[in-house]
Amino acid sequence: GAGVSQSPSNKVTEKGKDVELRCDPISGHTALYWYRQSLGQGLEFLIYFQGNSAPDKSGLPSDRFSAERTGGSVSTLTIQRTQQEDSAVYLCASSYSTGETYEQYFGPGTRLTVT
């Protein structure tokens, strides 16, 4: 079946502009995660959605970052007034519900470059 898809695959934007990154999780997966990976670094958790519950936003680095998940499926990560330090690969992952051992399936990521 289809895996997690993300769009765009690459995004170059000017400092100060807003960007939207999209994630289509695997059908039937109720949990959705956003991570980011800066150059040469490990993955950093950003936000978590589980079903219709309020998302856990504890990993968002600033109030310029927000995310929503419509209809329990597609998610959009929005970065307002982008800064150069926002340049990174943004990864989305999905999994089945809250089962302790359910693995996360990752998308290919969106590479964001802020000039």
Next chain:
Amino acid sequence: DAKTTQPPSMDCAEGRAANLPCNHSTISGNEYVYWYRQIHSQGPQYIIHGLKNNETNEMASLIITEDRKSSTLILPHATLRDTAVYYCIVRSKPSNSGYALNFGKGTSLLVTP
């Protein structure tokens, strides 16, 4: 979640077994050991996980010591396509962040011809 320690890099000859170690000396009884890998320019890929017993699947084997303070991921016949960064992650019951994975720096495995 328990912290993990992995060597930053390892080499392995193609066709040989790759043994990747991980220390997790502060692991508690309800915490699982997960392994993921990330091939260059791709998203991470799940490999295997275990709690107490050794586990094997089509990709790898996971050997967990009896005291659970360390584990070894074994790729029995490494190929060039196994060149990647391998992450050992210890995960407990859900926090508010569900099962968000805490990726460290991992081990960069280079498989050579």
